[in-house]
Amino acid sequence: MLNDFLYLMNAELLITLIIFILLFLKLSNEEWKNEGLLNFINFLLFINLAAGFFYIPNGNLFGDMFRANELLTFEKNLLNLGTLIISLQSYDWLKNHKHVPEFYMLLLSTLLGMFFMISSNNLLMFYLGLELSTIPLAALSNFDLDKRRSSEAAFKMIMSSAFSSGLLLFGISMLYGATGTLNFTGIKAHLSGNSFQVFSFILLLAGFGFKISAVPFHLWTADVYEGSPVAVTSYFSVISKGAVLFVMVPVFYNVFAPLANSWYNMIFVISVATMIIGNLFALRQQNMKRFLAFSSIAQIGFILVGLSAQSTAGSSSVIFFILIYIFSNLGAFGVISLVSAITGKENMDDYRGFYKTNPVLSWVLAISLFSLAGIPPLAGFFGKFFLLFAGAGKGNYSLIVIAALNMVVSLYYYLKVIKIMFMDANEHPIEKIKAHWQPKIAMAICVGGIIITGIASGAYNYIHSLVK
Amino acid sequence: MNLSLLILLPLLTAVAIIPLKGAKPVRVISLISSSLQLLLAFALLYFYWDERSAGNTATMLFESNYAWYASLHINYHVGVDGISIAMILLTSFVVLAGVLVSWNVEKLSKEFFFLLLFLSVGAYGFFISLDLFTLFFFLEVAVIPKFLLIGIWGSGKKEYSAMKLALMLMAGSALVFVGLIGLYLNTNAGNGQHTFDILQIAQMNIPLSAQKFFFPFAFAGFGIFGALFPFHTWVPDGHSSAPTAASMFLAGISMKLGGYGCLRMATFLMPEAAHQYSWIIIVLASIAILYGAFATMMQTDLKYINAYSSVSHCGFVLLGIGMLTKTAITGAVMQMVSHGLMTALFFAGIGMIYDRTHTRQLSQLGGLLKVMPFISTVFVIAGLCSLGLPGFSGFVAEVTVFMGGWSHEGADNFYRIVTIIACASIVVTAVYILRAVGKAIMGPLASNDHSLLTDAKWNERWAAALLIIGIVAIGIAPFWLNDLVTPATETIVNKISAIVK
Numbered sequence: 001m002l003n004d005f006l007y008l009m010n011a012e013l014l015i016t017l018i019i020f021i022l023l024f025l026k027l028s029n030e031e032w033k034n035e036g037l038l039n040f041i042n043f044l045l046f047i048n049l050a051a052g053f054f055y056i057p058n059g060n061l062f063g064d065m066f067r068a069n070e071l072l073t074f075e076k077n078l079l080n081l082g083t084l085i086i087s088l089q090s091y092d093w094l095k096n097h098k099h100v101p102e103f104y105m106l107l108l109s110t111l112l113g114m115f116f117m118i119s120s121n122n123l124l125m126f127y128l129g130l131e132l133s134t135i136p137l138a139a140l141s142n143f144d145l146d147k148r149r150s151s152e153a154a155f156k157m158i159m160s161s162a163f164s165s166g167l168l169l170f171g172i173s174m175l176y177g178a179t180g181t182l183n184f185t186g187i188k189a190h191l192s193g194n195s196f197q198v199f200s201f202i203l204l205l206a207g208f209g210f211k212i213s214a215v216p217f218h219l220w221t222a223d224v225y226e227g228s229p230v231a232v233t234s235y236f237s238v239i240s241k242g243a244v245l246f247v248m249v250p251v252f253y254n255v256f257a258p259l260a261n262s263w264y265n266m267i268f269v270i271s272v273a274t275m276i277i278g279n280l281f282a283l284r285q286q287n288m289k290r291f292l293a294f295s296s297i298a299q300i301g302f303i304l305v306g307l308s309a310q311s312t313a314g315s316s317s318v319i320f321f322i323l324i325y326i327f328s329n330l331g332a333f334g335v336i337s338l339v340s341a342i343t344g345k346e347n348m349d350d351y352r353g354f355y356k357t358n359p360v361l362s363w364v365l366a367i368s369l370f371s372l373a374g375i376p377p378l379a380g381f382f383g384k385f386f387l388l389f390a391g392a393g394k395g396n397y398s399l400i401v402i403a404a405l406n407m408v409v410s411l412y413y414y415l416k417v418i419k420i421m422f423m424d425a426n427e428h429p430i431e432k433i434k435a436h437w438q439p440k441i442a443m444a445i446c447v448g449g450i451i452i453t454g455i456a457s458g459a460y461n462y463i464h465s466l467v468k
Numbered sequence: 469m470n471l472s473l474l475i476l477l478p479l480l481t482a483v484a485i486i487p488l489k490g491a492k493p494v495r496v497i498s499l500i501s502s503s504l505q506l507l508l509a510f511a512l513l514y515f516y517w518d519e520r521s522a523g524n525t526a527t528m529l530f531e532s533n534y535a536w537y538a539s540l541h542i543n544y545h546v547g548v549d550g551i552s553i554a555m556i557l558l559t560s561f562v563v564l565a566g567v568l569v570s571w572n573v574e575k576l577s578k579e580f581f582f583l584l585l586f587l588s589v590g591a592y593g594f595f596i597s598l599d600l601f602t603l604f605f606f607l608e609v610a611v612i613p614k615f616l617l618i619g620i621w622g623s624g625k626k627e628y629s630a631m632k633l634a635l636m637l638m639a640g641s642a643l644v645f646v647g648l649i650g651l652y653l654n655t656n657a658g659n660g661q662h663t664f665d666i667l668q669i670a671q672m673n674i675p676l677s678a679q680k681f682f683f684p685f686a687f688a689g690f691g692i693f694g695a696l697f698p699f700h701t702w703v704p705d706g707h708s709s710a711p712t713a714a715s716m717f718l719a720g721i722s723m724k725l726g727g728y729g730c731l732r733m734a735t736f737l738m739p740e741a742a743h744q745y746s747w748i749i750i751v752l753a754s755i756a757i758l759y760g761a762f763a764t765m766m767q768t769d770l771k772y773i774n775a776y777s778s779v780s781h782c783g784f785v786l787l788g789i790g791m792l793t794k795t796a797i798t799g800a801v802m803q804m805v806s807h808g809l810m811t812a813l814f815f816a817g818i819g820m821i822y823d824r825t826h827t828r829q830l831s832q833l834g835g836l837l838k839v840m841p842f843i844s845t846v847f848v849i850a851g852l853c854s855l856g857l858p859g860f861s862g863f864v865a866e867v868t869v870f871m872g873g874w875s876h877e878g879a880d881n882f883y884r885i886v887t888i889i890a891c892a893s894i895v896v897t898a899v900y901i902l903r904a905v906g907k908a909i910m911g912p913l914a915s916n917d918h919s920l921l922t923d924a925k926w927n928e929r930w931a932a933a934l935l936i937i938g939i940v941a942i943g944i945a946p947f948w949l950n951d952l953v954t955p956a957t958e959t960i961v962n963k964i965s966a967i968v969k
Contacts, residue, residue, distance in 0.1 A: 313540065376608045385601075385645075389540065392649045400649060404642035411638050412631070415615060419627055423619045457537045464539045 008057045008068040011076045012119075015112045018044050019105050026101040037100050038091055042438060045084045052077040064183060065122040071466040075246045075319065076115055081445075082239045082326045083111055088442035089334040090231035092435070093341040103143060106136040107235070114243035123172045123182040126247065130168070130211070134161045137240065141228035153227025160220035164210030171203025184255045191258040198262050205266060211244040214304065215273040218297050222281070225293035230340050233289055234333035237296040242322040245303060249315045252307060260310055267308045268399060275301030275406040282413050286348050288336045291413065292329070295372065298410055299325065305403050306387030313393060316464040317386035323463075324371070324383040324453055331368030331446035334439060335361050342433055348417065353426030358433055362421045364443050371450045373414040374407055379454035386460070469515045469530050471546045474556065474592040477505055478563075482585035491577040495567070498581040502564040505588070509553075509560035513952075516553055520955075527959055528598060528667065536601075541663050545599040549956040551801050554949060555595040555728055558808045561938050562720035563588045566713035568931035569816050572823075573621065573711070580621060583613040584713060591721045595728060600648050600664040603733065607644065607693075607725060611637045614722065617714040618706060629702075629709035636702040640692030644729065647686030651737060654678040669737050670963065676740050683741035686734040687749070694726025695782045697756035707775035712819025715771065719778050720812035724804045727785040731797070731960065735789060739964040742792060747882070749790030754886050756783035761896035765903075770818045770828040773904050774811060777854060780893060781807045781862075787890060788869040791883065792964055796872025797957040799865055802949055806853075806861035806942055813935040814850040817843060820928050821908070824921045830907045834914035842924040844909045846932040851901040853939050856894050861942035866894070868950075 006013065021044070025032060057068040087104075094100050113132025120126040138161065142154035176182055178197045179190035191197055209217035225233045256263060278298030285291035306317040338361070340346050355362040371380030384407065392400045453459050481501035485494045512530075519529050528547030536544045548556070566584060573580050590610030597603035611634060619630035648664075654674050657663040692699040703723070707715050735742040760780025767773045781803070788800025820843045821836065822828050837844040853860035856867075873887035913919055924932070942949055 316539075370612060375612050376605045381605070381608065386537075386540065388645070389649060392653060395653065397646065397650060401646055404645050405639070408635060408639045408642050412635055415631060415634055418616075419619055419631070422616065423627055423630075460537060461539065 004059065004061060007055070008059050008061050008066070010055060010057060011052055011073065011080075012112060012115050014048050014051055015108050015115065018048060019108050019112070022101045022105050022108075026105075034095050034097070034100055038094055038438075041100075041104055042084070042087055042091075045080070045087055049077065049080040049084050052080055060121065062125075064185070065125045066116070066119050067121045068119060072119055074463070074466060075118055075243075078323055078326060079111060079114055079118075079239055079243060082242070082330060083107070083235075085326070085330045085334070085442045085445055086231055086234055086239070088438040089234070089330070089337050090229075090341075091438040092338060093229060093231060095436075097143075098145075099143075103140070106140050109136045110134075110140070110235075110240070114239070118243060118246050120247075121184050123175070123184075123187075127165075127168065127172060130244075131165065133240065133243065134165070134211075137161075137232070137236065140232045140235070141224055143232060144227075144229045147227075149227035150229065151227075153224045156220050156227075157224045160210060160224075164207050164217070167203050167210070168207030171200045171207060174200035174203065184251070188255050188257065191256065193259055193262070198259060201256060201259055201263065202266070205263070205270075208244060208248055209270065212241045212248075212300050212303075213297055214270050214300050215277045215297065218274070218277070221297060222290050222293045226287055226290045230289065230333060230337035233293070234330055234337065237292065237333070238326050238329050241296070241300065242326065245307075245318060245322060248307065249318055253310060253315055257310075264308055264310070264394075267304050268396070271301050271304035271308060272399070272402055273301075274298065274304060275403060279406055279409045279413075282410070285413075288346050288348055288351070288417075291348065291417070292332060292336070295410065295413065296329065298406065299329075299372065301406070302384055302387050302403060305391035305399060308399070309390035309393050311390060311393055312464065312467050313386070313390040316460065316467045317383070317390045319463050319467070320460050321383040321387055323459060324379040324450070327446045327449035327453065328368050328371035328378075328380050331364055331443060331450060332372065334443050334446060335365040335368070338433060338435055338439055339430060343430055345430060348420055350430060351417070351420050352424040353429035354421040356426075357429045357431060361433060361435075364447055365421065366418050367447055367450055369414040369417055373411045375411075377451075377455055379450045379452075382454035382460070469512060471512075471530050471532065471548060471596045473508060474505070474512075474596060475589055477501060477508065478585045478588045478592065482582050482589070485578060485582060485585075488578065491574065494578045494581050495571055498567050498585065499564075501585065502560070502567045502588075506560040506564050509557045512548065512556060513553055516548065516550075516952075527956075531598070533598075541657075541661065542601045543599050543665060544602055545665055546596040546602070547598045547667075548596055549959070550952040550954070551728070551731065551956045552595045554801055554805050554953055555724060556592060558724065558805045558938075559588060559591045559595065559721050561934060562716055562808060562812045565812055565816060565931040565934050566716045566720075568927045568934075569716065569819060570711070570713040571925075571927040573713075575621065580617070580711075580713075583617050584717065587613040587617075587717055587721070591725065594725055598666045600652065600666060600669075600733065603666075603729070604641065604644060604648055607729065608638075608641050610722060610725060611641065614706070614710075614714065614718060617717075618710045621711040621714070622709040623711070624709045625705070626709040629705040633702045633706035636692055636699065640689045640699070640726075643685045643689030643692070644733075645689075647682045647689060647734070650678060650682035650685065651733075654682075666732065666737065674738060679738040679741035680744065683734055683738045683745060686738070687730055687742075687745070690726045690729035690734060691786065692726065694723055694730060694786060695756065695779045696726070696786055697752045697759060697779075697783070700756060700760075700779045703779050704772055704775040707778065707815070708769060708771040712815060712822075715815040715819070716812040719774070719815060720808040723778065723782055724808055727782070727789065727800065727804050730786065730789055731800070735792070736960050736963070739960075739967050743964055743968055746790050746792050749786060750883075750886055753783045753787035753790055754889050756780065757787065757890050757893045758896075761893040761900070764900045765896065767900075768830045770821070770830065770833075770904065770908070771815070773900060774814045774818065777897065777900070778807070778811055780897065781811070781854070784866055784869050784890065787886070788872060791869075791873050791876055792961065793872045793876055794954070794957055794961045795875065796869055797961060798950060798953050799868030799870075799872050801953045801957065802861070802868055802942070802946070803865035805949065806865040806939070809935050809938040809942075810850055810853040810860075810862055813846065813932060813939065814854065816928070816931055816935065817847040817850055820924060821847070825915075825918060830904060832914055833908040834911045835909070836913075836918070837909045838913065839919055839921045840923040842929060842932075846924075846936070847909060848905055849936055849939070851905045853943070855898045855901045859940070859943045861939045861946075864943055864946040
C-alpha cells in the first residue's frame with residue numbers, strides 16, 4: 001500500500017516536497033538573496049519536470065478515487081513544463097519582490113490541486129483538487145502588493161470562483177441525488193438522460209465554464225487578467241485553463257457520454273458565443289494583458305469546437321492544442337512580462353517601434369502571435385486545423401464555417417500588434433531590454449516548441465496513441 | 469528527381485541568412501540561391517521531358533509520399549505534372565528577378581530577403597503538393613510574408629493595404645479550408661476511411677450534392693487569391709503599396725496560386741459541380757475582364773494601372789478555367805505564366821522609374837526615353853506584351869483562351885458572346901497601355917530634374933533581361949509550353965467530359 005502510494009502519486013509527492021523545502025527555507029533565520037533563491041527554485045522545478053518523464057505510474061488509489069496512467073502523467077508533465085517556463089520568465093519581476101518563497105508555495109499548491117483534479121476519478125476528489133487550485137490563485141493575483149488593481153483582481157477572482165464553486169457543488173449534489181454515487185464509472189452507469197440529470201449537468205457545465213472563462217461565464221476574466229501580475233496572468237490563461245480542459249475531455253467523453261446529444265448542442269452554442277464575443281472584445285483592447293485575455297477567450301471557443309467532436313481525434317486535438325497553447329501563449333506573455341517588469345509599460349501604444357530597439361523580442365512576440373492566429377508553418381496552425389477538423393467530423397459544417405470566419409477576425413487583432421511593433425514609427429520606443437538568461441531560455445523553449453511541434457508529427461501521434 | 473529540393477533550397481537559404489551580418493552577404497547568398505532555384509526548375513523540366521519521352525504516361529511524375537499525421541490521413545505527398553512545372557518555372561524566374569531588383573534595399577535587408585525566400589517556399593510547396601492538407605499548408609505559408617513585405621517596406625497607405633490583403637487572403641483560405649474539410653469528409657477510401665490525397669480523390673465519385681455545396685467554397689476561396697470579381701479589391705491596394713519585388717511576387721506568383729488552386733482542387737476534384745457552375749464563373753470572369761480594363765483607363769498612378777490591368781488579365785485565367793475545354797484551360801495556364809512574367813516585368817520597370825523620379829503619377833512623367841533608354845524599352849516591351857502584340861507571350865495565351873471559348877462544344881451563343889466581349893477588352897487595353905507608355909516615355913521631359921537621371925544598373929538589366937527572355941520564348945515558340953501543359957489539362961478535361969456524357 002505504501003509502495004503504491006509512493007509510486008502512483010510520485011508527481012504530487014514531488015511537488016509537495018518542493019513546497020516543504022520552500023517552507024523550511026522561509027522558516028530559517030537565514031536571509032536568502034532573491035537571485036540565489038530563484039536559481040535554486042528553478043533548478044528544483046527543472047528536476048521536477050525531468051522526473052516526470054522517468055517513471056510512468058499506472059493504477060488507482062483510495063478505492064478508485066485517484067487514478068494514474070500514461071496519459072495523465074503526460075498531462076501533468078505539460079503543466080510542469082508550463083510552470084517551469086512561467087517561473088523562468090518571471091525572474092526579472094520576482095528579483096525585486098519581497099516574498100519569493102510565498103509566491104512559489106502558492107503557485108505550487110495550485111499546481112498540486114490541478115494534479116489531483118486531473119487524476120481524480122470521483123467528483124469529490126475532483127472538487128477538492130479544483131478548490132486547491134483556485135483559492136491560492138486568488139492570493140497570487142494579489143501579488144503586486146502595492147498595486148490597487150491587483151487587490152481588486154484578487155477580490156473579483158475570489159468572488160467569481162466562489163460563485164462558480166457554488167454552482168459546481170450544487171450540480172454535484174444533484175448528480176449524486178440522481179445517480180447515488182460520486183464515482184465517475186458509477187455515474188456513467190446510472191445516467192439515462194432524463195431532464196433532472198441534464199439540469200445537474202448544466203450546473204456542472206457552468207462551473208467548468210467559469211474556470212475556462214467560456215462565454216457567458218467570462219466576465220471576470222479581463223479585469224482579473226489586467227490586475228494580476230503578468231506571471232500570474234499567464235498562469236491563469238494557460239495552466240489553469242489547460243488543467244480544467246484536461247479534466248473536461250474525459251468527463252464529457254466518458255462520464256457524460258449518455259448525455260452526449262444534450263451536451264453537444266450546449267457546447268455548440270457556448271463555443272460559437274465564446275469565439276464571437278472573445279474576438280469582438282479583443283478587437284478594441286489597448287492593454288496587452290487585456291488583449292491576450294480576450295484572445296484567450298476566443299481560443300477557448302476554438303478548443304470547444306474540438307471538444308464537441310466526441311471522437312479520439314477530438315480528445316487528442318484538444319490535448320495537442322493545449323500543448324501548443326502553452327508554447328504560444330507563454331511566448332507572448334514572456335515578452336510582455338519582461339517589458340512590464342523592466343519598463344512598467346503594458347499598453348499597446350508603448351510597443352510602437354519596438355522592432356527598432358528589440359528585434360529579437362519582437363520576433364518572439366510575433367512568432368507567438370502568428371502561432372496563436374494559426375499561421376503555418378507554426379504549431380498553432382496545426383492545432384487549430386486539427387480542432388476544427390475534429391469538430392467537422394460530426395458533419396456539422398455550420399460550426400466549421402463560423403470557426404473559420406472567426407479565425408479571419410482574430411487574425412486582424414494579432415496583425416494589429418505586429419503592425420504596431422514592426423511598422424509604426426515612434427520617437428521614444430521602449431529602450432533596449434537586457435534580459436537575464438533565464439527568461440531567454442524560457443523564450444527559446446517557447447519558440448522552439450512553436451516551430452517544431454507542428455512540423456514534426458511526433459507529439460500528436462504520441463497523444464493520439466495515448467488517447468486511443 | 470527529388471521535388472523536396474525545391475522547398476528545401478529556399479528554406480535553408482532563408483535560415484542560413486539569419487545569422488549573417490550586413491546587407492552584402494545576405495543579398496549575395498539570396499542571389500546564389502535564387503539562381504540555383506532557376507537551375508533546379510530547368511533541371512526539373514529536363515528530367516520531365518526525359519521521363520515523358522521515355523514513355524512514362526503517369527499523371528504525376530517524381531512522386532514521393534510520406535505519412536505525416538497518419539491517424540488523420542495526412543500525408544506529405546508531392547509530384548508534378550506539366551501545369552505544376554510551368555508554374556514552378558514561372559516562380560523561379562520571378563524569384564530571381566525579384567532578388568535582383570531588390571539589390572539596393574537598404575532598410576532591414578536581411579528581413580526583406582528572408583521574407584522573399586520564405587514566400588517562395590510557400591509557392592514551390594503549393595505547386596508540387598498532391599495532398600490537400602499540404603496544399604493548404606503552403607497556401608497559407610505564402611500569405612503572411614506578403615503582409616510584412618507590404619507593411620514594412622511599402623509606400624503610400626501601406627498599413628491599410630497590408631491589412632486588407634492579409635485579411636482578404638485569409639478569408640479566402642478560410643473558404644478553401646471549409647471546402648477542403650467538406651471534400652475530405654465526403655471521400656470514401658474504403659472501410660469508411662477518408663483521404664486528403666488529390667490523386668485518390670480524383671479517382672472517386674464525390675456525391676453530387678456535396679460537390680455542389682463545397683465547390684463554391686473552394687472556388688471562391690482560391691478565387692480571392694486569383695482576383696475573382698467581386699473579390700478583387702485587395703489587388704489594386706496591395707500591388708500599389710508593395711515594394712517592387714513584393715509587387716512582382718504578388719502579381720507574378722501569388723495570384724497564380726489562386727488560378728492553380730481553382731484548377732487543381734476545385735475543378736479537378738469536383739468536376740460535376742464545375743460543369744454546373746461554369747456559367748457563373750464565366751460571367752464573373754467576363755465582368756472582371758471588362759471592369760478591370762475600364763477601371764484601368766481611369767488610373768493615373770502607374771502601379772494602379774498595372775494592378776487593375778492584372779484584374780483584367782487574371783480574368784482571362786478564370787475565363788479559361790470556366791470554359792472547361794482543353795484548349796481554353798491550356799490557354800488559362802499559359803495566361804498564368806505569361807501574365808506572371810509580363811506583370812513582373814511591368815512592376816520591375818515601374819519600380820526602376822519610381823526609384824529615380826520618386827513619382828508614379830503619369831502627369832509628372834514624360835520623355836523618359838531620352839534619359840533612360842533601357843528602362844523605357846523595358847517598359848514598352850511590358851506594355852506591348854500586356855496589350856497582346858504577337859511575338860510576345862500575352863498574345864499566345866489570350867488567343868488560346870479565345871479559341872477555346874469560341875470552339876466550345878456547347879457551341880451556343882453564350883460562349884461566343886462571352887468570347888467576343890473578352891476580345892473587345894483588348895481594345896481597351898491598347899488604349900490605356902499606349903496612353904501610359906506614350907505619356908511616360910515619349911514627348912518632352914516632364915521636369916528638368918529628370919535630365920540628370922541615370923539608366924538601369926547591372927542588376928536591373930539582368931532582372932529585366934531574364935523576364936524578357938521568358939516572355940519572348942513563349943511568344944515566339946509557344947509550342948513547348950503548349951506541349952508541356954496539354955497532357956495535364958487533358959487529364960482534367962477528360963474527367964469532366966466523361967462525367968458529362
